[in-house]
Amino acid sequence: MTDLLLSQVKVSGESQFGTDEYVVNLGPQHPATHGVLRLIVKLDGETVKETVPILGYLHRSIEKICENRTYPQCITYTDRIDYVSAMSVNLAFAIATEKLMNIQSPARAEWLRMIFVELQRLASHLLWMGAFAGDIGALTPFLYGLRERERILDLFEMTCGQRLTYNYIRIGGVMIDILPEFVPKCLAFLDYFEPKIDEYEDLLTYNPIFLERTKGVGVIESEFGINAGVCGPSLRGSGIACDVRKQQPYLYYDQVKFEECIETAGDCWSRYKVRMREMRESVSIIRQSLERLEPGPIEAKMPPVLKAPVNSEIYSRIESSRGEMGVYLVGDGTAKPWKAKFRCASFSNLYVLDQLTKGWKVADIMAVLGSLDMIVPEVDR
Amino acid sequence: MFTGENIVQIVAVFLNWAYAQLGISFLAGVINPIISAVVMFGFIAVFVMFLVWMERKVSAHMQSRIGPNRVGPLGLLQTVADAIKLTIKEDVKPVKRDKIPYFIAPIVAFVATFMGMVVIPFDKGMVVQDLNVGILYIIAITGFTVIAILTAGWSSNNKFALLGGFRSAAQIISYEVPLVLSVVPIIMITGTLSLTGIVEYQHQAGYWFILPQFFAFLIFITSATAEANRAPFDIPEAESELIGGFHTEYSGVKFAMFFLGEYIAVVVSSAVAVTLFFGGWLPLPFLGSLPIPGFIWFLAKLLLVIYLIMAFRWTFPRLRVDQLMDFGWKVLLPISILNILLTAAVWLLLYGKGAQ
DSSP: OHHHHHHHOOOBSSSSSOBOOEEEEEOSSOTTSSSSOEEEEEEETTEEEEEEEEOOTTOOOHHHHHHTSOHHHHHHHHHHHSTTSHHHHHHHHHHHHHHHHTOOOOHHHHHHHHHHHHHHHHHHHHHHHHHHHHHHTOOHHHHHHHHHHHHHHHHHHHHHSOSSOOOOEETTEESSOOOTTHHHHHHHHHHHHHHHHHHHHHHTTTOHHHHHHHTTSSOOOHHHHHHHTOOTHHHHTTTOOOOHHHHSOOTTGGGSOOOOOOOSSOSHHHHHHHHHHHHHHHHHHHHHHHHHOOOOOSBOOOOSSOOOOEEEEEEEEEEETTEEEEEEEEEESSSSEEEEEEEOHHHHHHTTHHHHHTTSBHHHHHHHHHHTTOOHHHHHO | OOOHHHHHHHHHHHHHHHHHHHTOGGGHHHHHHHHHHHHHHHHHHHHHHHHHHHHHHHHHHHTTOOOOOSSSGGGTTHHHHHHHHHHTSOOOOOTTSOHHHHHHHHHHHHHHHHHGGGGOOSBTTBOSOOOTTHHHHHHHHHTTHHHHHHHHHHHTTOHHHHHHHHHHHHHHHHHHHHHHHHHHHHHHHHOOOOHHHHHHHHHHHTSOTTTTTHHHHHHHHHHHHHHTTOTTSOGGGOHHHHTTGGGTTOOHHHHHHHHHHHHHHHHHHHHHHHHHHSOTTOOOGGGTTSOOOHHHHHHHHHHHHHHHHHHHHTTOOOOOHHHHHHIIIIIIHHHHHHHHHHHHHHHHHHHOTTOO
């Protein structure tokens, strides 16, 4: 691929000192690409002429592995698809499997799932905020974000013993019930966390340099965004209502009050704003869910070996921290999926990178990449 | 009172006595500058190490961390450990580098900024060489860093380094202009280019130039931050875009020289700012009777200004290259020219023609 690109570079002008494109290889090891994403960038001075993402450096063929694992075993692999937001992917797979096998998880499990997925959204957005600000050159918000994220991970650790890949949300319910002290601790965290959002906004939102760097940069026109398959907060920044939690409510999202955060400008700043507002909404969802939590079973009654009906297929989607997370499953009557396919938000969002950065400066690649909240294991799977 | 001037005189008397004893008085003109340079170098080396520690503590404080706390009390020796690690490290060099420029660049970057310290008056009479064109000299000599950075970027034979070098050249040249222009009003008022002379003027006038020349100070500190390649103007070494920028391919001692050079540039700019706008070694107006030597006042003010520059770095995002140019040419330059005109007008109104 590189050779192909390099061969396209033609020397223009007849003189000995001809000018040609400046091809820079960003990645796969580069401080700003959030993992092993590789970008081949053609430059004219500082101006970007073309950005070509090269994928596959983190490809672990999770979808193929899932074909050789039973449904409960697959959950472990879904953790690794998006390790920054592992609960969401757990949930996506669990919901798809439940729909495939007609299992209804009990009410307490559903509320617990909502609490944990929203906490996960907070943790993911916090990490994103830090990384985005770091891409633009402000290093301090990263530490602020991680400081609060630690508290969320403590809550996770208290419940399921894990801090990164939880394997907590299982088919038909959740792994284990919460401890009695979880609810007060979670409420204490929310009380502590809400003023912190104001602190981040004080530091970043109307900082003149931050505005310079993000306002009007990397605009996704709403029609182009839909056509390109952009989803999640990135598309909501362009004024499109696309939150699966509102459009096709799953769990008990239709029973809690929350606002779908939409900004209209479509630039990096709007996408930033959408996620900051989403954090506040998540806090409110967690509060409501904690109130509705009642004692009861946490796992549905299920046969010892889970088998999907013959020739059954399902596509189910949820709103992960990064956008629409779809799972497509085909069952063939055995305990293993015949086909598992994950539709990940990062992959489709990455598609617009080239159009968004064309004609802008090198530094804008980082701003746009950061604002799309892309994560490489989700792109490569 | 035990002042910096006393110390210098005592040392001078002792040295003259020593020369006389050794019978080498005729060499005093050669040896004295060498001794001054060595003392200054030692001071700067220790001071910069302290600054690196301070920067890490300041950033840790701003980011609600603890910062270095393992090596020595409060982690004070962390920088020493880092320096030792850098010096004994393997010097990895790119094979296709341009050998001579690659070798010279870090030396030039270090020496050029270091030489700026020569004319900084730490106290009355406590200055290596009180040039009558001091301020001009500092601006000229620190401007050399751009050559070093451009050379480093070119000779590394690395695309990121080259981009960093180009950015740096554009940036330093652009910000040199408002930097010089922001100093002009003070030169107009005092009628001297000597840094000692400027402090003396503030002593006689009874006020510091921060009061009448506040905008000049803002322009100066902004341009100086840009000159020193520090955030929010650190685009030549923008980590998230260009990895290390011009010093991507440098390691070990050579990297340390760039690193030291950056910090010395901060020290020089802050020292000039203190001298021009905060009355150099002069004590605070109502604390003049305290038995504190002038150079302590100077260092205290210096640390405050450096703290200000450090606080910038850990608060602001980084500007983009074109925004940086716009800011320099379209905002800072007009303001500094206006400032000159305004100062001249007010001066003429107050004191009439030929006033000094």
